[in-house]
Amino acid sequence: MHLPAIPRSVKIGDAAAFTGTTPRAIRHYHAIGLLPEPERGADNRRRYGYDDMVRLLWIRKMADAGIPLDDIRTAFADADGIEDSLARLEESLAAKAATIEGQQAAIHRLRETGSPLGLLSPLVADRLRHLPPGALRSSDLDALLVFERIVGPLGAAIAANRFLALAARPGLRAEEDRLAQAEAALDDTVSPDDPRIDVLAAQRSTHESALYSAIKEECLEEALDTLLEEHAETGDEEEDRAESAEEEEGEPAMSTMEAIGKMPYDFSPARIRYEERLAELMHSTDQSDDIPSQAG
Structure with missing residues (x-):
């Protein structure tokens, strides 16, 4: 058996083909100091020997594993450098895996519920998943999305009590719709001193009191406590809180007050006066801590 001719060195094209990379990539490795410049032949072209090829193979393997080129260079210079690089890479991959898992869960909830409700956190979605079609x-949903962004999944789940109560009480739902329509009519054509503002604020305050009573009578707070216990057992509640506290990629986490200050509402001066008057009335009845604000 005759072996094929074994070269003592090869050109860059052959080196790239053997190691599964490209000549352009190899030139880049030279440029950044990852791969030393090899000797050149009589034709002034690079020639790569056994050691060069081994190094190229290691570079390719580490790059395929996701190790950044700068870390690979450090690893060659310091035997302990590769361990640090691998530890950072493992943390990064774990974070990416958690993100992908969360995305898969969101898609599953979306398909399961057949509505945008599935894109809210599991705690909020579970709170409302048994409502009949059209009840929400x-x-x-828009309001819950805003609540979740401002106060997190737990706060949004508490705010969901009002929508459960509205679904259970058609009379309250009708009054809610009437008030919402009247509030929307407080546009720039209405003076902030219009006496109808005080009347409407009083009606909303009365409605919120009735809605809060309905939440109590329907035992919705107790139902939420039960749901929280179920989520605590599966770890969902802890995960939801962690997600709400985490900084989104490229976006710093916000406090509740910062989030409120960044959420725009197209409120006229009359509507702003109405919201202020409503807040005064709600505070006077000592229910501002228990009834979600209607702003927005």
């Missing part, structure tokens, strides 16, 4: 308005 698109504006209700």
Whole structure:
């Protein structure tokens, strides 16, 4: 058996083909100091020997594993450097895996519920998943989305009590719709001194009191406590809180007050005066801590 001719060195094209990379990549490795410049032949072209090829193979393997080129260079210079690089890479991959898992869960909930409700956190979605079709308005979902962003999944789950109560009490739902329509009519054509503002604020305050009573009568707070216990057993509640506290990629976490200050509402001066008057009335009845604000 005759072996094929074994070269003592090869050109860059052959080196790239053997190691599964490209000549352009190899030139880049030279440029950044990852791979030493090899000797050149009589034709002034690079020639790569056994050691060069071994190093290229290691570079390719580590790059395929996701190790950044700068870390690979450090690893060659310091035997302990590769351990640090691998530890950082493992942490990064774990974070990416958790993100992918969360995305898969969101898609599953979306397909399961057949509505945008599935894109809210599991705690909020579970709170409302048994409502009949049409009971949850698109504006209700919008409000829950804002609540979740501002106060997190737990706060949004508490706010969901109002929508459960509205679904259970058609009379309250009708009054809610009437008030929402009247509030929307407080546009720039209405003076902040219009006496109808005080009347409407009083009606909203009375409605919120009735809604809070309905939440109590329907035992919705107790039902939420039960759901929280179930989520605590599976770790979902802890995960939801962690997600709400984490900084999103490239975006710093916000406090509740910062989030409120960044959420715009197209409120006229009359509507702002109405919200202020409503807050005064709600505070006077000592229910501001228990009834979610209607702003927005």
